[in-house]
Amino acid sequence: MPFAQLMTSGIELAMNQLLKLDEDSQQRLKKLSGKSLQVTIKELPWPLLFSFSEQIDVRAVMPSDKDLEPTTETVDCLIELNLETLPKLRDSSQLTQLIQQKQLNLVGDIYVAQTFSALLKDLDIDWEEQLSGYTGDVVAHQTFASMRTLFDTAKTQIEQGAIELGERLTQSDSIAVKPSEMFEFSKNVSELRSDTERLSARLALLEQAKKADTGLNN
Amino acid sequence: MSTPDTNDTSASTQTSESTTHFGFKQVDTSQKVNMVKDVFQSVAAKYDIMNDLMSFGVHRLWKRYTIDCSGVRAGHKVLDLAGGTGDLTAKFSRIVGESGQVVLADINDAMLKVGRDKLRDKGIVGNVQYVQANAEALPFPDNSFDIITIAFGLRNVTDKDKALASMYRVLKPAGRLLVLEFSKPTNDMLNKAYDMYSFHLLPKIGQLVANDADSYQYLAESIRMHPEQEVLKTMMETAGFEQTTYHNLTGGIVALHRGFKF
Numbered sequence A: 001m002p003f004a005q006l007m008t009s010g011i012e013l014a015m016n017q018l019l020k021l022d023e024d025s026q027q028r029l030k031k032l033s034g035k036s037l038q039v040t041i042k043e044l045p046w047p048l049l050f051s052f053s054e055q056i057d058v059r060a061v062m063p064s065d066k067d068l069e070p071t072t073e074t075v076d077c078l079i080e081l082n083l084e085t086l087p088k089l090r091d092s093s094q095l096t097q098l099i100q101q102k103q104l105n106l107v108g109d110i111y112v113a114q115t116f117s118a119l120l121k122d123l124d125i126d127w128e129e130q131l132s133g134y135t136g137d138v139v140a141h142q143t144f145a146s147m148r149t150l151f152d153t154a155k156t157q158i159e160q161g162a163i164e165l166g167e168r169l170t171q172s173d174s175i176a177v178k179p180s181e182m183f184e185f186s187k188n189v190s191e192l193r194s195d196t197e198r199l200s201a202r203l204a205l206l207e208q209a210k211k212a213d214t215g216l217n218n
Numbered sequence B: 001m002s003t004p005d006t007n008d009t010s011a012s013t014q015t016s017e018s019t020t021h022f023g024f025k026q027v028d029t030s031q032k033v034n035m036v037k038d039v040f041q042s043v044a045a046k047y048d049i050m051n052d053l054m055s056f057g058v059h060r061l062w063k064r065y066t067i068d069c070s071g072v073r074a075g076h077k078v079l080d081l082a083g084g085t086g087d088l089t090a091k092f093s094r095i096v097g098e099s100g101q102v103v104l105a106d107i108n109d110a111m112l113k114v115g116r117d118k119l120r121d122k123g124i125v126g127n128v129q130y131v132q133a134n135a136e137a138l139p140f141p142d143n144s145f146d147i148i149t150i151a152f153g154l155r156n157v158t159d160k161d162k163a164l165a166s167m168y169r170v171l172k173p174a175g176r177l178l179v180l181e182f183s184k185p186t187n188d189m190l191n192k193a194y195d196m197y198s199f200h201l202l203p204k205i206g207q208l209v210a211n212d213a214d215s216y217q218y219l220a221e222s223i224r225m226h227p228e229q230e231v232l233k234t235m236m237e238t239a240g241f242e243q244t245t246y247h248n249l250t251g252g253i254v255a256l257h258r259g260f261k262f
């Protein structure tokens, strides 16, 4: 199975789906049309190459192409960074600072990197609007109020997890799970589970309420 | 490695002056082009869905791999030969952009038409040209393209040596050819399982979905008759390609051959 391609097709699909959900993103994507950006994440075996048109195409630069190392003649902008620095790219105003701190290598047109970062950061997706297409406005609104709480909790947990995972990945010693970590993980999972259960109970209530509502109107 | 049987020798896929294989059958060389045409005429409408079904969607990854190895960039001129319904063309078109060009060439107008309609629906217009052409005698000037791809097409071509020579001619110096094609699984177990699949299951799926068991029987047979990895590599070298290499995908079910013209 070509794993690099499995990964790039996943990234490509996710990015383009997200862009589709934000009507204004097309306008911002246009600024990048015809440009390309190569991102080397040191922990990944293959550099990623993004080409911009009316959508984003993502390719893996295969090792057999090492003899054809890209230069700024073939790619508009090349950046190289650690996985750890990746989340910081979301703030395009930080780019120059990251370069100065040597956390990021950049060759070529910085505008491409900045615009790409802004494109993703400024994604403004009205999830409530998306859902209301299926469920009607009231249910969508209520659901989102609950979802937001759940997401906030999940986000904190995921961020915490990511930091821990990052630390673990950089420590080259044992990757075996320690009992204390397992305990922490199970605790997180059960917290998440009870949050989810609370949400689904709330959804069930809402559904009942909605049924009762429509029943009265008939 | 087993010695290739007589049908798979590098010199030619023709068994004698006047006959060649069509799947496992022997037919007049002059007839094969039309018989292949009939196959694709009849599968054209259901081609995409069958591809997904038959390969469990993995053909998309094989094609992505081909594009990743093509080194394509903005401004390039690409020939997607035997391009059929245009999967590779779509991606190439977005990458080469306005300053580049993609030619989708196929011998079969039904496949070209399905391809053209599909690409138009996807909003791909402008830098794509559609050309009905036989790979054995490409209607383009010498040194025209930076990249040529032929995906799952070469095995259907009657005279593969002639086709490779024709591709070499129209490729620009420093350009590269990528041949994506079914090949020989490297593992015996996989080989057997794969034979079971392609000779027993595949024609049944073909019958069920496309109501056309014969065409899919031909596809299975033509896969088996196609020259295996090393043989195809030698054929490319004979045609003049240099730095020729191949890479097995999914255990050699498919191989990507690559060669340069210098």
Ligand SMILES: C[S@@+](CC[C@H](N)C(=O)[O-])C[C@H]1O[C@@H](n2cnc3c(N)ncnc32)[C@H](O)[C@@H]1O
Residues within 6 Å of the ligand: B036, B040, B081, B082, B083, B084, B085, B086, B087, B105, B106, B107, B108, B111, B133, B134, B135, B136, B150, B151, B152, B153, B156, B157, B158
């Ligand atoms: C299996 S399809 C592959 C289509 C497409 N490249 C893909 O990968 O999905 C094979 C294609 O080869 C075309 N073909 C067969 N013989 C040909 C020839 N001699 N010259 C050009 N195209 C040919 C057929 O018409 C058909 O569209």
